[in-house]
Amino acid sequence: xxxxxxxxxxxxxxxxxxxxxxxxxxxxxxxxxxxxxxxxxxxxxxxxxxxxxxxxxxxxxxxxxxxxxxxxxxxxxxxxxxxxxxxxxxxxxxxxxxxxxxxxxxxxxxxxxxxxxxxxxxxxxxxxxxxxxxxxxxxxxxxxxxxxxxxxxxxxxxxxxxxxxxxxxxxxxxxxxxxxxxxxxxxxxxxxxxxxxxxxxxxxxxxxxxxxxxxxxxxxxxxxxxxxxxxxxxxxxxxxxxxxxxxxxxxxxxxxxxxxxxxxxxxxxxxxxxxxxxxxxxxxxxxxxxxxxxxxxxxxxxxxxxxxxxxxxxxxxxxxxxxxxxxxxxxxxxxxxxxxxxxxxxxx
Numbered sequence: 001x002x003x004x005x006x007x008x009x010x011x012x013x014x015x016x017x018x019x020x021x022x023x024x025x026x027x028x029x030x031x032x033x034x035x036x037x038x039x040x041x042x043x044x045x046x047x048x049x050x051x052x053x054x055x056x057x058x059x060x061x062x063x064x065x066x067x068x069x070x071x072x073x074x075x076x077x078x079x080x081x082x083x084x085x086x087x088x089x090x091x092x093x094x095x096x097x098x099x100x101x102x103x104x105x106x107x108x109x110x111x112x113x114x115x116x117x118x119x120x121x122x123x124x125x126x127x128x129x130x131x132x133x134x135x136x137x138x139x140x141x142x143x144x145x146x147x148x149x150x151x152x153x154x155x156x157x158x159x160x161x162x163x164x165x166x167x168x169x170x171x172x173x174x175x176x177x178x179x180x181x182x183x184x185x186x187x188x189x190x191x192x193x194x195x196x197x198x199x200x201x202x203x204x205x206x207x208x209x210x211x212x213x214x215x216x217x218x219x220x221x222x223x224x225x226x227x228x229x230x231x232x233x234x235x236x237x238x239x240x241x242x243x244x245x246x247x248x249x250x251x252x253x254x255x256x257x258x259x260x261x262x263x264x265x266x267x268x269x270x271x272x273x274x275x276x277x278x279x280x281x282x283x284x285x286x287x288x289x290x291x292x293x294x295x296x297x298x299x300x301x302x303x304x305x306x307x308x309x310x311x312x313x314x315x316x317x318x319x320x321x322x323x324x325x326x327x328x329x330x331x332x333x334x335x336x337x338x339x340x341x342x343x344x345x346x347x348x
Contacts, residue, residue, distance in 0.1 A: 101273025153307020
């Protein structure tokens with residue numbers, strides 16, 4: 001009985017971690033969002049994800065699609081905000097602002113569960129935070145200085161496939177033919193994305209930085225699933241942001257710009273931290289509890305779409321042929337790799 005329950009819990013946690021995304025990611029059940037803290041559920045969220053139907057009663061049928069769309073728009077907007085603010089702040093100060101503001105937003109969740117956080121747990125979270133938040137956020141911000149926002153948004157979609165690849169290589173999980181096909185499609189998409197040029201300039205440095213960030217999200221998701229389960233997801237997400245902010249603070253202070261930072265960049269940094277890294281988690285966590293991880297994971301397809309749309313509408317950045325082809329291949333790979341999980345969830 002205990003073995004069966006534990007296996008069920010691991011499957012649900014795996015599905016939640018595959019969603020993502022400011023990875024977290026977002027959002028954050030994994031506990032952090034990718035794009036983002038990609039979250040990983042606490043026991044209450046696991047139970048809700050395993051039987052979401054009970055939570056749907058009385059909810060208007062339009063509400064869940066609307067909230068998924070809003071969440072995708074928020075996380076897609078994170079790449080726009082990085083694009084606007086990165087040049088003024090620089091990558092490390094911008095990431096410090098993002099982590100600190102996100103931590104302040106979620107601090108009440110951490111305070112409520114503070115008794116569960118030992119020194120050993122804080123050290124564990126700090127190590128994972130470096131992999132799962134600090135470095136990926138910095139890579140995306142660095143790329144945002146050098147290429148349109150859509151490049152980062154598209155490469156971020158590789159998080160789902162990297163999560164499966166890391167689980168296969170280091171933790172013995174089955175990858176299966178569908179996931180293998182999805183990985184190949186995704187890597188071909190990244191190659192096409194990196195080969196593109198915008199206004200005559202190559203975008204491959206930003207594309208590779210975004211892909212490396214997605215890989216780190218994939219590693220971080222697996223670490224959280226194995227070493228941070230059993231704790232309140234919101235509190236762990238907040239602790240991740242607090243730890244990341246403390247770790248990065250010396251470098252951020254050292255590289256803090258000496259020039260005046262434009263108001264638009266300050267607004268973008270605040271929205272990136274409070275909205276995209278803090279409030280978005282609340283949306284994501286609530287959706288996981290109400291409709292389950294597999295359905296919530298469809299937000300993965302909306303993030304690149306909104307990332308490109310916001311950059312086009314607000315910044316006038318173009319959607320090139322290479323970006324379109326790469327995005328189609330990467331999202332097709334995500335869809336193929338998730339088909340098996342979706343069928344298994346439907347049978348349950």
